[in-house]
Amino acid sequence: MYPELFSIGPITVHSFGLMMGVAFIVANYFFAKEIARRGLPEELAGNITLLALVAGVVGAKLFSVFENFGAFLDDPMGELFSSAGLTFYGGLLLAILSIWVYVRRKKIPFIRVADAAAPSLILAYGIGRIGCQLAGDGDYGIPTDVSWAMTYPEGTVSTLSARNPQLAELYQTIFPGQPVPVDIPVHPAPVYETLAAFAIFAFLWRIRKQPMAVGQMFAIYLILAGIERLLVEFIRLNDLYAGLSQAQWISVGMIAVGSLMIYRNRTAPKEEFVLKPTAKQTRRK
Numbered sequence: 247m248y249p250e251l252f253s254i255g256p257i258t259v260h261s262f263g264l265m266m267g268v269a270f271i272v273a274n275y276f277f278a279k280e281i282a283r284r285g286l287p288e289e290l291a292g293n294i295t296l297l298a299l300v301a302g303v304v305g306a307k308l309f310s311v312f313e314n315f316g317a318f319l320d321d322p323m324g325e326l327f328s329s330a331g332l333t334f335y336g337g338l339l340l341a342i343l344s345i346w347v348y349v350r351r352k353k354i355p356f357i358r359v360a361d362a363a364a365p366s367l368i369l370a371y372g373i374g375r376i377g378c379q380l381a382g383d384g385d386y387g388i389p390t391d392v393s394w395a396m397t398y399p400e401g402t403v404s405t406l407s408a409r410n411p412q413l414a415e416l417y418q419t420i421f422p423g424q425p426v427p428v429d430i431p432v433h434p435a436p437v438y439e440t441l442a443a444f445a446i447f448a449f450l451w452r453i454r455k456q457p458m459a460v461g462q463m464f465a466i467y468l469i470l471a472g473i474e475r476l477l478v479e480f481i482r483l484n485d486l487y488a489g490l491s492q493a494q495w496i497s498v499g500m501i502a503v504g505s506l507m508i509y510r511n512r513t514a515p516k517e518e519f520v521l522k523p524t525a526k527q528t529r530r531k
Contacts, residue, residue, distance in 0.1 A: 249381045249402050265377030270299050273370035280362040280454065287352075290359065294345055301344035302337035309336020338367075357461045364467035365450040371471070372443025379436035387433025387481040389417040395431035405430045416483060433481045442474045459514035461507050468504030472497040 251259045278291035346356045378385040382401015398405045407414040407426045414426045450467060476497040484491035490498070 249383075249400070251380075261380035262377035262383065265373055265380065266303075269370040269373035269377075270295060272373060273366035276369060276451070277363055277366040280365065281359075284358065284362050286354065286358065286362065290349075290352075290354070294348065294359065294363070297344050297348055298341040302341040304337075305340025306337030308340070355460070357464065360464040361461065362463075364463045365447050365454060368443050368450065368467060368471055369447040372440045372447065375436040375439040375443065379434065379440070385436050385482070387435040387438075387478075388483055389413065389420050389430050390433050390481075391421070391431065392433070394434065396434040396437075397429040397431055399429050405432055413483070435478055435482055439474065439478055442478075443471075446470045446474065457516035459511040459516055462511055465504040465507035465511070468500045468507070472500030472504065476501070 248261050251261050251264060253259070274291060274295040277295060278288070281291045282288055342360075345359065349356050349359050375385070382398030382403060382405075384401075384403030386396070386398060386401075386405070404410055405413060406429050407417070408428075410430070413430050413432070417426050417430050418424075446467075449470070450463065453466075454463060476494050479491045479494045479497070482491070484493065487495065
């Protein structure tokens with residue numbers, strides 16, 4: 247894999263950071279289109295995307311520090327400023343909280359903004375997972391012998407048995423009696439997640455113009471994104487809490503909240519939004 251793509255003088259371009267940037271640019275494009283279509287203030291898209299970028303990175307790092315508090319105590323500065331160790335759900339939760347505060351001050355219903363952002367959220371997640379795949383940052387799955395298994399020898403978290411004794415030990419558990427390979431093949435979980443995220447985005451983008459109750463689009467996002475992460479975690483190496491990983495428990499919460507929103511909205515009036523002409527388009531007429 248390619249954690250570092252290229253260098254320009256003293257500046258090194260990391261694959262994960264580059265894909266994070268691409269994710270926010272592409273997501274902002276689709277988010278802006280939905281903001282306009284729903285008749286919300288056009289400046290919201292850029293402001294919220296910037297806010298989500300800052301809060302997302304900070305939240306992802308803080309959540310990672312919480313997950314790996316022992317490593318943080320051993321090397322506080324190294325853990326805080328390392329490009330590795332960014333936890334998606336931590337970023338999502340802090341970004342949502344920050345955006346909620348921002349739109350509340352603007353006196354705009356948060357749920358309407360959330361509906362507009364739903365397709366972009368899952369699209370950004372899928373693009374971000376391309377960064378994980380290129381970086382080989384440990385988001386890959388457990389050892390496997392499937393024909394499409396991959397290795398990440400030069401990844402941030404290498405699959406070389408000499409560098410990753412935990413993975414080597416797991417290989418012996420899954421394939422008892424077999425010699426541990428020098429480079430251990432694993433499930434390319436980031437690829438699975440990217441494909442699933444793109445499929446969910448295509449579905450949400452297709453249904454976005456259908457009449458539905460306020461909050462329905464965001465609820466569908468919560469359910470589908472939660473199911474996707476819940477399932478992929480079964481083939482990843484993570485600590486378990488009462489039988490599920492931390493990400494899986496959060497996924498269960500997302501599915502539950504989304505399902506409750508749909509249930510409560512079952513009798514709510516449905517709305518349909520028609521794209522309004524912008525001021526520039528009006529002047530041209």
